[in-house]
Amino acid sequence: MTRYSAFTLFREGLRGHKGWSKAWRSPEPKPEYDAIVIGGGGHGLATAYYLAKNHKITNVAVLEKGWLGGGNTGRNTTVIRSNYFYPESAALYDFGVKLYEGLSRDLNYNIMFSQRGMIVTAHSEHDMEMAARQTNAMRLNGVDAELLDRDQVLKRIPLANTRPDCRHPIHGGVLQPRAGTGRHDAVAWGLARAADSRGVDIIQNCEVQGFITEAGRCVGVETSLGPIRAGVIGAATAGHSSVIAQMAGLQLPITSYALQAFVSEPLKPVMDTVWLAPPFATYFSQSDKGGLVIGGGLDRVPSYGQRGNLPMQETVLAGLAEMVPALAKVKLLRHWAGIVDVTPDSSPIIGPSGLDGLYLNCGWGTGGFKSIPVGGWLLAHLMATGRHDPLSQPFDLTRFPTGRLIDEGAASGIAH
Amino acid sequence: MQIFTCPFCGPRDEREFHFAAEAGKTRPDTTRQIDPETWATYLHAQRNDKGRTREVWMHLPCSELFLMERDSVTMEVFSTHPLRKEPQ
The missing domain is CATH 3.30.9.10 (D-Amino Acid Oxidase, subunit A, domain 2)
Structure with a gap:
């Protein structure tokens, strides 16, 4: 991978821009990975990136049914903020803003985060x-x-x-x-490039069509390119999370x-x-x-x-x-x-899905773009350790039976 | 713009209609003890089907609830029925 800098830009300018390498590979899927992330939008790519960076798990595939960032990552208004009301939400979203503040340097890719207020x-x-x-x-x-x-x-x-x-x-x-605001495509492309450079396989045009379960545990996925097995699976599929959940025999409050x-x-x-x-x-x-x-x-x-x-x-x-x-x-x-x-409380769902071996990062509703880095960070933590980070614990699915909702829709009066 | 057909009033502008809920949920028997999981499922879990759906809608001017079958991708409406005359 070519490292981007003012020097390489200058050098390539003199060489007719013939020295740039591809930002990421397009590999064929292997039969088995340590971890599979379903969904090649911002959250899925961030999950793969942080699995590799924070947890040193690099035998990872991101499976995307269409093209990278072609769902909500390419369909938002690029606003990044953390003006929420409840302590749980403030901690979550503000960590997201902090990750965004360092993301261009971290990824060696200008995501053009402009803190214009x-x-x-x-x-x-x-x-x-x-x-x-x-x-x-x-x-x-x-x-x-x-x-x-x-x-x-x-x-x-x-x-x-x-x-x-x-x-x-x-x-x-x-x-x-x-x-x-940030540059939405750059967030997807920068994360894809950084994840790929750490060994993650990004596989586009690969639709997940079902789950492979053995003894009650999810051990892989059936895809349009054939079965792929994995030690652990994370889904970051936003508006299509209910479709993925139905494949696992689950219903979500979405x-x-x-x-x-x-x-x-x-x-x-x-x-x-x-x-x-x-x-x-x-x-x-x-x-x-x-x-x-x-x-x-x-x-x-x-x-x-x-x-x-x-x-x-x-x-x-x-x-x-x-x-x-x-x-x-x-x-x-x-x-x-x-x-x-x-979701009923306009807060995300991060945690175990109910099917062993499958973790969820969804329910961000209208606020998915700003939470791309934090959503990926937390899903990666769950997949790597099997446990919640303290930041994601309040957003577990168990909040619905206990009634401990985090009702930001009502509290912060934000349009969602 | 779309035209939806209220089973009571006839074809009307989509702006006169309000989506109420997915059809087919059965309220748990509240005269008995209900465990939190069952109640949470009843309150919050959704089929959220992609494709053909069955939903309860309200026509706001007449305030009547009715059943609408439609496609959640193409927005094509297949049928509308009064709730008491639901097709078998």
């Missing part, structure tokens, strides 16, 4: 009280947070609607300065929904932070190419369709037009949808 605005006196509560909760959990007044918000978002008679005037907001996003034509720089306005559940940022990247709430219809529907499109864009009337005539370039795995 994220603001969740407040639109009434009561919202301001909840914003203060959220800021305090985040600070008590050791996460950076600042309570902004109206002028401070408008200074950071000069585009915002300032009409005194608008439906939801801005009173202030909560800023997380360390939040921001409903799959389409989550849409939009990108506009490129504009000159107009927005250098991420802004979520809860009354509209619409949020947007501006990419380095100039496109506005716009997201909103879920399509409230269970779906595996990987495309959106018009009613929610109208809702999200109507919200944007109220947030920033100047953007009402901006043209959209593309819109798309990913299939997200939503």
Whole structure:
């Protein structure tokens, strides 16, 4: 593998770029591995990377039914943040942000994590009280947070609607300065390259179709390329986790929904932070190419369709037009949808699946991209040791029978 | 946009409808002691089928619940029925 640096870029520039090696191999699957990771998105690739890096387990295969990062890793709005409410969530997501902060250097691949901050605005006196509560909760959990007044918000978002008679005037907001955006494809490609260089086999166009069990333990998978045995198996299949679980004879507390996003034509720089306005559940940022990247709430219809529907499109864009009337005539370039795995408490599921030898990392719902490194880190720990890291323990499936849910959907008022 | 057919009112805009739940769940007998696993399964576990699904929907203007069979990938609707006249 060629190490990327300013020097190699300069050298290859002089040599006509003929010296670059492939970022990862495309090997044929072996009949057996120490560990198999199902799903070649961000979480699956991160799992393989941390299995190799943290646990020295390198005889690993990542099985991807399509192409790398072609699911939700390539269908999100690239926001990275940890502005959650409960201590368990704050610890989990903030470790994710910390891993992202070091990821470009760690992977020798520029994932373009731009910590431009994220603001969740407040639109009434009561919202301001909840914003203060959220800021305090985040600070008590050791996460950076600042309570902004109206002028401070408008200074950071000069585009915002300032009409005194608008439906939801801005009173202030909560800023997380360390939040921001990353380059989604680079996260998948950088993790794939780094995992491959440590010996991981990344096998694309290889669909898992069933599990091989012996004496009640999962010992391998049936795939479109034939059976592959493994000592331990981890599934990181996001919106398709219920499909994988059905193959194992399990049912999960997950409903799959389409989550849409939009990108506009490129504009000159107009927005250098991420802004979520809860009354509209619409949020947007501006990419380095100039496109506005716009997201909103879920399509409230269970779906595996990987495309959106018009009613929610109208809702999200109507919200944007109220947030920033100047953007009402901006043209959209593309819109798309990913299939997200939503749990009853909007918190992820990390832990044993119920079938011995099979571990799960799913249920991230609308927040999977920001948790790619931490999700991979924790699933790798489970697969390598058979035990929870303290960070993932609260997110075990056992929280459903015990009733100890971590209800972030209600607590942090985030649009999922 | 899609048109769904309310079994009581007829074909209407999809925006008039609300997904309620998967069909076919049976509530455990709450007059007896129920173990936490059974109750959690009833409350939270979903089939979440990819492909053909059977679901309970509500038509909001008339507030009637009904059964819809559809495809969760293509969004094609196969049939809608009143819950009391569920096809065998």
